Structure formats: structure tokens, C-alpha cells
Amino acid sequence: MLSVNNLAARIDEKEILRGISLDVPAGQVHAIMGPNGSGKSTLGYVLAGHEGYEVTGGSVTFGGADLLAMEPEERAAAGLFLAFQAPLELPGVNNANFLRTALNAVRRARGEAELDAVGFLRLARTESKRLHMPDDMLKRNVNVGFSGGEKKRNEVLQMAILRPKLAVLDETDSGLDIDALRIVADGVNALRSPEFSALVITHHQRLLDHLVPDRVHVLSRGRIVRSGGPELARELEANGYAGVVADAA
Amino acid sequence: MNQSLHNGADAYLSRYEGLRDRLPGDAAIRDAAAAAFKAGGLPSMRDEDWRYTSLRALAETDFGEPLSMVATAPILGDAIDAPRLVLVDGRYQPDLSTPPVGVTVTPFSENPYFGRLPDTKRPMAALNTMLTEDGVQLHVAAGVDAGALVLLSLAPQGHRPIAFHPRHGIHLEAGAKLTVLEIARGEGAYLHNAVTEAVVAPGAVLTHIRLQDESRDAFHVNTTFAEVAEHGTYDAFVLTLGAQVARTEIHARLIGPHGMVHLNGAQLLGGQQHGDITTVVAHDAPNCGSRQTIKNVLSDRSRGVFQGRIEVARAAQKTDGYQMNQALLLSPQAEIDCKPQLEIYADDVKCSHGATVGELDADQLFYLRSRGVPDAEARAILVRAFLAEAMDPIAHDDARALLERAIEQWWEHRA
Numbered sequence: 001m002l003s004v005n006n007l008a009a010r011i012d013e014k015e016i017l018r019g020i021s022l023d024v025p026a027g028q029v030h031a032i033m034g035p036n037g038s039g040k041s042t043l044g045y046v047l048a049g050h051e052g053y054e055v056t057g058g059s060v061t062f063g064g065a066d067l068l069a070m071e072p073e074e075r076a077a078a079g080l081f082l083a084f085q086a087p088l089e090l091p092g093v094n095n096a097n098f099l100r101t102a103l104n105a106v107r108r109a110r111g112e113a114e115l116d117a118v119g120f121l122r123l124a125r126t127e128s129k130r131l132h133m134p135d136d137m138l139k140r141n142v143n144v145g146f147s148g149g150e151k152k153r154n155e156v157l158q159m160a161i162l163r164p165k166l167a168v169l170d171e172t173d174s175g176l177d178i179d180a181l182r183i184v185a186d187g188v189n190a191l192r193s194p195e196f197s198a199l200v201i202t203h204h205q206r207l208l209d210h211l212v213p214d215r216v217h218v219l220s221r222g223r224i225v226r227s228g229g230p231e232l233a234r235e236l237e238a239n240g241y242a243g244v245v246a247d248a249a
Numbered sequence: 250m251n252q253s254l255h256n257g258a259d260a261y262l263s264r265y266e267g268l269r270d271r272l273p274g275d276a277a278i279r280d281a282a283a284a285a286f287k288a289g290g291l292p293s294m295r296d297e298d299w300r301y302t303s304l305r306a307l308a309e310t311d312f313g314e315p316l317s318m319v320a321t322a323p324i325l326g327d328a329i330d331a332p333r334l335v336l337v338d339g340r341y342q343p344d345l346s347t348p349p350v351g352v353t354v355t356p357f358s359e360n361p362y363f364g365r366l367p368d369t370k371r372p373m374a375a376l377n378t379m380l381t382e383d384g385v386q387l388h389v390a391a392g393v394d395a396g397a398l399v400l401l402s403l404a405p406q407g408h409r410p411i412a413f414h415p416r417h418g419i420h421l422e423a424g425a426k427l428t429v430l431e432i433a434r435g436e437g438a439y440l441h442n443a444v445t446e447a448v449v450a451p452g453a454v455l456t457h458i459r460l461q462d463e464s465r466d467a468f469h470v471n472t473t474f475a476e477v478a479e480h481g482t483y484d485a486f487v488l489t490l491g492a493q494v495a496r497t498e499i500h501a502r503l504i505g506p507h508g509m510v511h512l513n514g515a516q517l518l519g520g521q522q523h524g525d526i527t528t529v530v531a532h533d534a535p536n537c538g539s540r541q542t543i544k545n546v547l548s549d550r551s552r553g554v555f556q557g558r559i560e561v562a563r564a565a566q567k568t569d570g571y572q573m574n575q576a577l578l579l580s581p582q583a584e585i586d587c588k589p590q591l592e593i594y595a596d597d598v599k600c601s602h603g604a605t606v607g608e609l610d611a612d613q614l615f616y617l618r619s620r621g622v623p624d625a626e627a628r629a630i631l632v633r634a635f636l637a638e639a640m641d642p643i644a645h646d647d648a649r650a651l652l653e654r655a656i657e658q659w660w661e662h663r664a
Binding site: 052071072092105162 | 610611612615616619621622624626627633634
């Protein structure tokens with residue numbers, strides 16, 4: 001599904017990613033862990049096509065296509081979804097209109113028929129109910145006045161509606177209490193299928209208790225320094241990054 | 250005085266000499282305006298009130314008289330489902346109009362009433378007073394809710410530059426209500442220099458919405474003098490889309506307690522367009538409020554101007570005044586000039602003003618695009634969102650929808 005090969009990227013002359021290689025087969029969930037500043041969020045932004053980051057080397061294929069050659073909206077249409085660590089507020093943009101515009105843009109690009117207002121609202125209500133979101137969150141402006149947890153849930157709602165093939169979840173667990181964490185994890189688990197993959201960026205084992213990964217990768221200073229099964233996350237939780245990072249250095 | 254402004258002013262004065270005996274109404278009022286115009290001439294950028302807006306291109310254009318008759322019925326264009334008063338080249342056209350119920354309509358040419366509010370020391374108001382031929386006077390009797398009407402100004406010829414100076418009046422008696430949607434459209438080069446007097450009696454509510462969608466070659470100057478008595482409301486919105494040089498000037502005076510003035514607006518400009526919104530709100534009475542939210546969306550080499558003065562007299566205690574001017578610059582060559590002024594002589598007042606300038610937020614844009622929304626559509630969404638704060642309070646749904654359609658069209662044709 002996703003194949004990252006020796007990817008290097010920088011922002012403002014500062015090297016952040018220094019040769020990342022990673023394969024996420026269809027149907028698998030991979031976790032990316034690592035200390036602050038290791039490049040986890042940058043990886044998410046680069047995959048989604050943020051113009052602030054300059055790719056200086058390597059390649060990424062997504063479903064067989066050259067991901068790095070695509071505009072951000074083309075990546076979304078191809079089935080990539082980035083759940084933002086800090087979702088943006090869009091004052092003056094109604095959440096339901098935003099979701100419908102996004103869904104129909106993606107459906108158009110995929111050659112599917114657009115959903116009318118009624119059909120869309122039915123879908124949005126069903127999905128937001130599943131995430132235990134109050135109905136009025138659809139009527140409010142995008143993320144404006146939302147609590148941290150509501151913003152994260154709104155990201156998962158967008159994901160549920162856009163039905164991506166690969167979701168990159170950038171610290172979607174941060175700022176969530178235990179209940180909210182389970183709701184968010186359930187939301188992702190509901191999408192799990194042989195055609196759905198996820199790259200879960202997280203600091204903590206907690207989310208991975210609910211969203212069990214097939215593989216765990218440890219990122220340090222822009223490189224993957226160790227990969228393993230789910231037990232690696234538990235090892236990190238118990239011993240911290242120091243040992244893993246030091247081994248690699 | 251600048252030579253071209255001087256010559257331009259002389260051309261208007263000699264036109265007045267030639268037309269004087271044929272123009273309707275009190276010649277003494279016109280003569281006084283002509284004397285004021287002769288003394289001051291066309292405003293130059295040395296005049297503090299015109300510091301950011303040059304009328305040089307206007308002064309250098311040789312405008313002729315409109316034709317005396319409308320040969321063919323012009324295309325009236327998009328409007329709302331409401332009675333419609335049509336002016337062509339500044340002249341009222343009863344045959345094209347559907348007079349409203351509850352509003353008395355008197356053409357200026359039939360009953361030339363110049364009004365008591367317009368200040369003919371202001372040069373463009375003096376020019377209007379000197380040369381006006383027609384316009385409409387609207388009157389709503391006490392307690393009547395007259396609904397909405399459209400005042401449509403068309404300049405459909407486009408063959409040669411013409412100038413017209415319509416003189417309008419809107420008078421609402423106590424407790425009356427009226428929504429006026431003014432739409433200005435045209436072809437080619439022309440000067441549309443309108444003056445409007447709006448008198449809002451106690452408890453009356455005048456909603457005054459304007460869509461300035463003139464030709465890109467036109468000059469549009471619109472000066473409104475409004476007076477609001479106790480518990481009255483003057484709720485104005487102007488959307489500036491057209492003209493090469495546009496100036497909307499509103500002088501609103503609150504003369505009785507608990508009156509309210511809203512002067513909201515938006516300017517969407519491109520190319521080398523210049524749009525100027527200038528307001529003066531005078532709080533003469535206590536416990537009144539005024540609200541102004543002005544949004545500018547400026548692309549290419551366009552220039553937006555907002556000058557807003559709030560005057561609070563000694564007697565106007567408990568005044569609540571708010572003014573905000575915001576600009577979104579879509580191009581590095583676009584420019585916004587903002588001049589807020591507060592003149593406060595009362596000691597128990599709340600007055601605030603602010604101004605912001607920015608570009609489209611790159612992170613918001615990326616957020617939308619990362620959800621699959623194409624770049625152009627994402628930009629349009631963010632521009633609409635920027636305008637929402639000024640547009641949303643427009644209470645008349647059909648009028649707001651009309652303005653939103655005009656904005657969509659502006660956006661589509663921008664590229």
C-alpha cells in the first residue's frame with residue numbers, strides 16, 4: 001500500500017528526515033514511536049504534501065503511484081488521510097459544509113457520484129453518533145471553540161466519512177482521556193479491513209492497547225532505528241527511548 | 250490645484266452654465282452648490298478626506314450628457330423578488346418600474362427636493378447638487394412595514410462616456426420599516442455620482458443594502474447622509490465589486506437616544522481597481538450604538554481604502570461604538586489603507602476600533618487541500634469564510650443570497 005524508500009526532507013535548511021524506509025502493506029497498522037523532535041510529525045506532513053517541507057531525496061509510492069508527484073488534494077483523492085496533531089480552526093466555515101465539500105471533491109476525483117445534502121447528512125449523523133459526537137458539532141464552524149478531544153474526534157469523523165486507504169494518525173491520542181481514547185480507537189478499528197492501512201504516530205503505549213499494531217518502528221533523528229512487533233511498544237513504555245536510541249547511535 | 254483636476258472641475262462648471270436654466274428645482278440651491286464647487290474644485294489627494302483616493306482619471310475623462318431617451322429596454326439582470334424602481338443613466342423609468350405598495354415614489358424631476366441633510370461643502374455632493382436631473386424620493390408613512398424594494402441603476406450604453414448625478418431621498422416616518430436593495434450596473438466608461446438622504450424617524454428601521462457592480466471602466470461615487478432619531482435603526486451594507494474608482498461615503502448622525510447605526514461592507518477588487526469606503530458616524534445623543542465591520546479582499550494591483558470616523562458629542566453618554574476593518578491581500582502588489590478616527594467628548598462611552606491585514610492562511614489552505622478540496626475551491630472557501638462575519642448579519646435572506654451570488658461570480662471571473 002505505502003512504500004517509503006530512503007526518504008529525506010528538510011524545512012528551512014534544517015534536515016529532519018534523513019533516509020526513512022518503510023513498507024506498510026494493505027490491511028496492516030504500523031506504529032511510529034520516538035522522542036520529541038525525531039521527525040514523526042514531519043513524516044506525516046511530507047506524506048500529505050505540506051509545501052513547507054522540501055523533499056531532498058528518496059521516493060514514496062502509494063498504491064503503486066508516485067505519491068510525491070501529487071498535489072495534496074490528489075493524495076486525498078487517491079486515499080491518503082492525515083489526522084492532524086493540531087487540527088486547524090476554520091472560522092466562518094460550517095463543519096457539515098466542509099465535510100460535504102471534501103467528500104464530494106474526493107468522490108468527483110474518484111469518478112463517483114456526489115452525495116446530495118440529504119444523503120450526506122444521513123451519513124454524517126450516523127458516523128458522528130458512532131463517535132459519540134453531539135449533533136451540534138456538525139452545525140458549528142470547523143473546530144472553532146472545540147475542546148482538544150472534540151477536535152481529535154472531528155478528525156476521526158472526517159476520516160470515517162472520507163474512507164481513506166491509508167490513514168496517518170499524528171498523535172491523535174494526545175489530549176484525550178481514557179474514554180475518548182477508546183472511542184477514537186474504536187473509530188479507527190471500525191475502518192480496519194484488508195484494504196485499509198494505518199500509520200499511527202504516538203508517544204504512548206496507551207493508544208496501542210486499543211489499536212494493536214502489526215509493526216512498531218522507532219524513529220530517532222530522522223531515521224528508523226529499530227522495528228519490531230507490538231512487544232516493542234511495551235518495551236519502550238517500560239524502559240524509555242534511551243536504550244533503543246543509544247543502541248542505534 | 251492639480252491642473253487636470255482644475256480643468257475637470259471647469260468642464261463641470263461650464264456644463265452647469267449651459268444647463269442651468271433647464272434643470273429642475275430651486276436655482277439658488279444649485280448656484281450655491283456651484284459656488285462651493287468652484288471654490289473647492291474636484292477633491293485632490295491634498296484634501297485630508299481624499300488622501301488615499303485620486304480622482305485624476307475621472308478629471309481627465311470627457312463625460313457627455315446621457316441621451317434624452319431610452320431607445321430599448323435594457324437588460325435588468327439578477328434581482329430579488331420585490332417591486333423594482335429602475336433608473337437608466339440616472340433617470341427614473343416609470344415604464345420599466347413596478348412601484349411598491351406602502352411606499353410613495355416621487356421622481357426628483359417632478360418634485361425637485363434637494364433634502365436638508367446633504368452637505369454641499371463636500372465637493373462631490375456639491376457637484377451632484379449642481380447637475381442632478383433626477384432620482385427617486387421614497388416615503389413610508391408612520392407605522393407602515395413596506396417590505397423590500399429594489400432600486401436599480403443601469404448605464405447600458407457604453408458607446409461614449411457619460412456622467413449622471415442622481416439625487417435620492419428615503420424618508421421613513423415614525424415606526425415605519427423598509428428594506429432598499431440598490432443595485433448599480435453598467436457598460437463602458439461613465440460617472441455615477443449619487444447623493445442620498447436617508448431620514449429615519451423615531452422607531453423606524455431602514456435596511457439599506459447596496460450592490461455596486463458597475464462596469465470596470467466606470468467611476469462610482471456615492472454619498473449618503475443619514476439621520477436616525479430615537480429608537481430608530483439605519484442598517485447599511487455595501488458590497489463593492491465594480492468600477493475603476495469607487496467611493497462610498499456615508500455620514501450617519503444619531504440624533505435621539507437608543508438609535509442604532511450599522512455600516513457594514515465588503516470590497517472585492519482586482520486588476521487596478523480602487524475602492525474607498527469612508528464613513529462618519531456622529532453620536533449626538535446618549536445610549537446609541539454603532540457597528541461597522543468592513544472586509545476587503547484585494548487581488549492583483551488593486552487598492553482598498555477605509556476611512557472611518559466616530560464622533561461622540563459631549564451629550565452622547567453611554568455610546569457603544571465598534572469599528573473593524575480587515576483586509577485579505579491575495580497578491581503582494583495589492584494595498585490597503587486604513588484610517589480610523591475617534592473623536593470623543595463624552596466621558597462614559599465604549600468605543601473600539603481595530604484593523605487587520607493578512608494573506609490567506611497557508612496552514613488552513615493545506616488543511617482543506619489535505620481533505621481533497623482542490624486548491625482554487627479551498628481558496629474560495631477561505632475567502633467566503635473571511636467575508637462571513639460581515640455578510641451573515643444581513644437579515645434579508647434574498648438580498649444576502651443575491652450578494653453571495655455576485656461574490657461567486659466575481660470569484661469565478663477573477664482568473
